Amino acid sequence: MSAATSPTERRVSARIGAISESATLAVDAKAKALKAAGRPVIGFGAGEPDFPTPDYIVEAAAAACHDPKYHRYTPAGGLPELKKAIADKTLRDSGYEVDPSQILVTNGGKQAIYEAFAAILDPGDEVIVPAPYWTTYPESIRLAGGVPVEVVADETTGYRVSVEQLEAARTEKTKVVLFVSPSNPTGSVYTEAETEAIGRWAVEHGLWVLTDEIYEHLVYGDAVSVSLPALLPELRDKCIVVNGVAKTYAMTGWRVGWIVGPKDVIKAATNLQSHATSNVANVSQVAALAAVSGDLDAVAEMRKAFDRRRQTIVKMLSEIDGVVCPTPEGAFYAYPSVKGLLGKEIRGKRPQTSVELAALILDEVEVAVVPGEAFGTPGYLRLSYALGDEDLVEGVSRIQKLLAEARD
Structure with a gap:
């Protein structure tokens, strides 16, 4: 065993050192940090309802x-x-x-x-x-x-x-x-x-x-x-x-x-x-x-809003050439395939992975999404629609405009 891997030299255990940071929380933290710095970032990263806890x-x-x-x-x-x-x-x-x-x-x-x-x-x-x-x-x-x-x-x-x-x-x-x-x-x-x-x-x-x-x-x-x-x-x-x-x-x-x-x-x-x-x-x-x-009345109201947003986000994402977005039946996430966009030129760059595409979207139009690599399937993006209707439309509109520039 080399000195570099000796238990007496290793500062963090191999078991804990092998753990990856939560990708969804990392994206959310970056979006919030940019917002705190005054940037108009819209975050689709965290799976977190935008409603307050019922009174x-x-x-x-x-x-x-x-x-x-x-x-x-x-x-x-x-x-x-x-x-x-x-x-x-x-x-x-x-x-x-x-x-x-x-x-x-x-x-x-x-x-x-x-x-x-x-x-x-x-x-x-x-x-x-x-x-x-x-x-x-x-x-x-x-x-x-x-x-x-x-x-x-x-x-x-x-x-x-x-x-x-x-x-x-x-x-x-x-x-x-x-x-x-x-x-x-x-x-x-x-x-x-x-x-x-x-x-x-x-x-x-x-x-x-x-x-x-x-x-x-x-x-x-x-x-x-x-x-x-x-x-x-x-x-x-x-x-x-x-x-x-x-x-x-x-x-x-x-x-x-x-x-x-x-x-x-x-x-x-x-x-x-x-x-x-x-x-x-x-x-x-x-x-x-x-x-x-308690009863589920407050839940029913939130579900109505999520359903409305679900339909909006699927419609808007499906309008983008190269994106395939199945309609989710539950939770509050859309998981579109973006494999049709990988390798295409977008503002002088050719993202080869969904990680690179997510980074490009954040850098160019200040919208935070989570790449499919975080969920074990490269070539996809996850967007949570548990955010306000106006932010949802604005955020996806920015993505639409950016990805419309994609060229072979």
Whole structure:
């Protein structure tokens, strides 16, 4: 071992040094820094609703600030009343009946994902990850000692993978399949039949399923979000559900997510959290309690706005020569293919990758988008339409004008 790689010389561990920065947060940070410097940047980077958190949720949090019982440590796994409310919400929204002992409240969805993988993966275990994928999934798998195995779907299938593709990727080391519907970054939503087929395949081969339901309430048109463990009771003993309040209730900054799963897995993940972070901030937990216990009226209003923006952004992007933009059925992202523009001359440059094209768009017209490389599929861009209508139209108009200059 050379001195350069000696453990005594290495300043950052190999395990942590291998983690990539969150590409979506990096793009959002750059856009915000440019804005702070006075530049008229429009950011399509972060998956963050532009609406304020509903008033009744904020008021519940404000009241909690004045209650001394929330000034102290509480159970690491979550406030009992919140866990009960999450169980009730899970039954109400997806038809899946669970006990509060099957729930762990976490510091946002990212911690939920990491702790779920950490609780069930041993070194070398493989996790099948459909791509395009959210940037955090493979990093969480690697941190937990697992090996992500990508299965790629493209615009020709609506970014949905098939059972045949999953089976082709399965090996004797496969332990988990990741299932995400509605999807970040594509907005794809699996049909009930597709969902059931994937679930039955997992049951047949004794695989675990981690299903991320964070966008469950953001579906449009005829699309329906189906919860796998509700659909297939025989899967429940090897199914972990990740969810949270961030997207549904415009609460990204409150940092409250949760895991639903078998009791032994939840106990193990709770033990991990007891040493990592202890309890989630009590004020945030009380806010989440108000959110999941309340009705979905505010969510319905936000969904109307997202649906309107969804239609606008798809129409405008589809008007650009060289861009193919499937209509997303859920979440709040468009994921157009820009492969038809790569290699073309645009203002004296010939971007060869979607990374280079995204950089050109930011430099030339001050619009921030995330390149497909961040999601495991080069040749695409992700644009979040969770921003104001005027900014959306202005931002895409700038992109349209720039890319109209593309020449062979």
